Amino acid sequence: MERSKQILESYIPLAKSTAKLFGNHCEIVIHDLTNPRSSVMYTINNHVTGRKVGQSFDHLVKTVLRSKDFKEDYLSGYTYVTEDKRTIRSSTTLIRDLEQKVIGAFCINFNVEALQQMKQFMDAFLSTPVAVEDTREQSNSDMDNVEGIVDGLIQQIIQNSVHLGMKRHERIELIRFMEEKGIFLMKGAVEKVAEQLGISKVTVYSYLDEVKKKH
Structure with missing residues (x-):
């Protein structure tokens, strides 16, 4: 470190x-x-x-x-x-x-x-060219890179927060933080968070529902 x-x-x-x-x-x-x-x-x-x-x-x-x-x-x-x-x-x-x-x-x-x-x-005096939308998609290697970065963030967030005897409200707060930061916008994030927290996907989804109801 x-x-x-x-x-x-x-x-x-x-x-x-x-x-x-x-x-x-x-x-x-x-x-x-x-x-x-x-x-x-x-x-x-x-x-x-x-x-x-x-x-x-x-x-x-x-x-x-x-x-x-x-x-x-x-x-x-x-x-x-x-x-x-x-x-x-x-x-x-x-x-x-x-x-x-x-x-x-x-x-x-x-x-x-x-x-x-x-x-x-x-712009009042000059015409501006029409922007052409870039439709290129990320390559597989770029997508793998992003996935690896997010995996690292998930691991670091959980590693820095989890402790023995962690209470339910503490886990919900952890889920709230990750949801706020866009972690769950990434494909497979729920499964990875569930695995690292040692809980089920259903539990993660229930925590997410609870977090969203409080917004």
């Missing part, structure tokens, strides 16, 4: 230089995915999205890993809207250790509000 921390900390100078190059609208976040529930280990210019050290990941599974454009351990140029309606353009690159296990993520978040205003101005 200490070696993983050293590897992740070695990316801090890159975070600082990237943020300085692109200015105050550019936020850099480094995630420690060996600690999924408190994965944010470093931020700079965190006023862009409000990310704080000790928070968990948000878009990794739901947006990045599930995208058909996620290849070679990165997804660049995806966008999302913050709670206060600002558009953020992002890039996420996974970080692996010497054994090629995913241990972290290097994320760049850019507030593109000013650029959007400029584009609206330009």
Whole structure:
């Protein structure tokens, strides 16, 4: 674990230089995915999205890993809207250790509000080309890579949370966290979580139902 921390900390100078190059609208976040529930280990210019050290990941599974454009351990140029309606353009690159296990993520978040205003101005004078939808699908190797990454997240989340004498409400809270982070959007996730928790699929589904009723 200490070696993983050293590897992740070695990316801090890159975070600082990237943020300085692109200015105050550019936020850099480094995630420690060996600690999924408190994965944010470093931020700079965190006023862009409000990310704080000790928070968990948000878009990794739901947006990045599930995208058909996620290849070679990165997804660049995806966008999302913050709670206060600002558009953020992002890039996420996974970080692996010497054994090629995913241990972290290097994320760049850019507030593109000013650029959007400029584009609206330009669109008043220039026609814009029609975007052609990319219909390519992920290759089998890309899908296997994503499956392996999610398997690792499931294992790490459960490993960091399970203890002897774990109560029902604690298991439900664990399921709630994984559901919130998009783990169960991935094919086969229920079976894998059930196996690692030593409970049945039916029990996992009942916990999920209970979690969703409370939303």
